[in-house]
Amino acid sequence: MNADVAKQFEVLQARAEKVRAEQDRDHKIVIQVGSATCENAAGARDVLDEFRKHLAASGRDDIVLHQTGCTGRCSREPIVGVFVPGRMPIKYQQVDRAAVHEIFTSHVLGGRPLLDRVLDGPVEKVSRHEILYCASQRCGWDERTACGVAMEKKLRERGISPDEVSVSRTTCFGACGTKEVGKVSHLLVRPDKVLYRVADEADLDEIIQRHVIEGKVVDRLKVPGKTVGRKFFEIYGDVAFFNRQSRVVLRHNGVIDPTSIEEYFHYRGFQALATVLGRGDPQWVISEVTAAKLRGRGGGGYPTGRKWAMGAAAKDKTRYLICNADEGDPGAFMDRSMLESDPLNVLEGMIIGAYAIGAHQGYVYVRAEYPLAIERIDNAIRLCREYGLLGKNILGSGFDFDLEIRLGAGAFVCGEETSLIHSIEGERGQPAIRPPYPTERGLWGKPTVINNVESFANVTAIVNYGAEWFARLGTEESGGTKVFALAGRVRHTGLVEVPMGTTLAEVVSEIGGGAVGGKGIKAVQTGGPAGGCIPAAWLETPVDFDTLAKAGSIMGSGGMIVLDETDCMVDIAQYFMAFSQDESCGKCTPCREGTKRMLEILNRVTGGRGTMEDLDRLRRLALLVKKSSLCGLGRAAPNPVLSTLEHYRDEYLAHVVDRRCPSKKCKALVHYEINAEKCIGCTACARNCPVECISGTRKSPHVIDQARCIKCGRCFEVCRFDAVTRT
């Protein structure tokens, strides 16, 4: 152990704590407002501004405003938290300027929470205490005998009502060491922020008697220290959307201020770096990451430890480290959220990675379309330099490393590592043949390790909480969690972090709340343009790199789009093919020409001009492009076609043979007509028709001029008498 490193780290920690202590937040009422691209889009800036005005007008100095990133509960944003010391933390959803006034006057000043505005509410009453219990079964703990169920029973037997103490399940707190796994469980008591380790019913009785009834902490059972995701559950543990998740990578999202290094220090910030530099053994880092079974989160799933070992073994001593934040998959926004909500965690992971492979210069390659993420990463780099965590002789260890931001410019192919390298070199982002792999010859011909944002974001958790714990969280082949961006036709959209191996049904139905409007889920699209559609019948598939590949899709970077009966699978295939065709860089023929021809065939099919030969040709071409393209873009571009052809061949046949679109999505195959018996002549359709092709006089049936109809569907939507039929 290098004692200098430990000493320097303590000095920095003390410096950060001093700043935090001056704010004296723990004894004040905290109003927390989210701030990330989507929060701001939903109006978070106005909300913050309104709170500022209210706060200034109130003249109170015991109330503070706290800005955080986003929790990933997109459809309910902006989210505002009001934390009164000693009281249950309350979160409000979809707050606007008017709601700010109500929240401020009633709750902050008056002490009366607005129960009808509570996140995922309304709730009838806020209980005095809430006990969250770990219901994770991965460690072998059996839920039937799990402490939570027994706890609830015992409480009610003693006449303690749910109003007073409610009990909810949650997932892993990350508090089990090797010895305890499967033998004990954990309980978190809110709002007191006490985590207990329980082994038997006697422990539960003691907690009820001493803590719940007498109001004293049972020191014997208390788990000291800061466990993973604890603070997150302390704040958000009551929300069903969150408490079924395992927050490891996103443990600070919605908890800390992403622009404050002092807060990051407070939540074990840079402790992992201090551990690593203190040990002074890059090989140890690599072996930990390998033992954690961390696999590349950008979608490839290559073992991160193995990649680092190759980088570290390279002959050339000038090496580079790159963070791939060129999140180009449409429908994916996990990396943006991490960069905007917890940028220092990503940077710390990078510094550790650089130490492991022996790099002294690193780059963050980020999309130009993410201005707020760029701003936050830029700020984080500046703060790190100021604290001596980037630059020369980091923490007195003798290790030098610095970072630079490089902006992408809207080329999807730059997510591919060799293209990304070309882009950093100032060239067009076109791929190169591998091998040589970048770990051998990368940026400016030097060994280069490229990892995705989420891969780096996992590193601190591995070092702080142990490789073994991390590996145990996931499956046999793949450790840890995966963050998904859940969107599309699902009730709760947002970021979902679950252990590898969780089933799709759990993510989509339990956490996501199922399809909107009670329609059936038809498929789940994963992996963006490189992925495929997994049919609803396969929802029990556990999510992992290998299982999704078997189902004909890929894990990808984590986009997960839910499709329902109104979505046409041929149209979806066409959508992705149009994307890949447009993004094909044009370097290799199979991808350049293949995507173009596949798109032409798909256009014919959705346009009602497809033939059976087209379907055979489409399949053959898809397989050829997959096999012979130069880079991942081309090789994966046929996946949406192949997976829909396999699982939804009947829909293709309906388009080709019957000339109809079962989902009524493909315009060329849809036909609108007005049923003269039902039409009362209200003229709504005629007034709304953008091409004025509906004629008829008031109070008499109307008629659509089929020759001029553009099939926009407006008449169908506006008719209140079901007189417009769509076939």
Next chain:
Amino acid sequence: MTASTDNWEEVQATSREALGPAIVEYIDECHQDPAPAGKLIAVLHRVQAEYGYLGAAHLDAVAQLLRVPAAKVAGVASFYHFFRLEPRGKHVINVCMGTACYVKGADQIAARLISELGITFGETSSDGMFSLEAARCLGTCGLAPIVMVDDDVHAQVTPDQVPIILDKYLRQATAET
């Protein structure tokens, strides 16, 4: 910097004028880097941020001052979608065509915008007010479908809101004049 052509002084002066002092200063900084050509994309970003697009004169000036072949500058500028080679309207409307937005009806919103404005993607209205563009994915999928006008994000847009949104910017313009 050494002369690369016999009228270098003249070329340099024209180039400096085309780009303006802030960008020229940045390019000078780039020459401190071991690989100045690697900063080409960063320079183009700055030019676009300043002028809204990359004109032929800008590209030529960047090539001269950064000392990168003009063919390469043009190649890079036209390769990346983010770079625009034509001037844009007063307001840029970006319709997100990401998967989540597409599934939630972005195509209908696009159709409405096209019919309201009388222009298609990549074009600018004749009064110079609006440019219409299709964005890949703006990463705010939870609020789909999204329309971004300049830096303002309009969430969960319906086709009927399109005229209302446009009207807001038109009224702003009238108020300014």
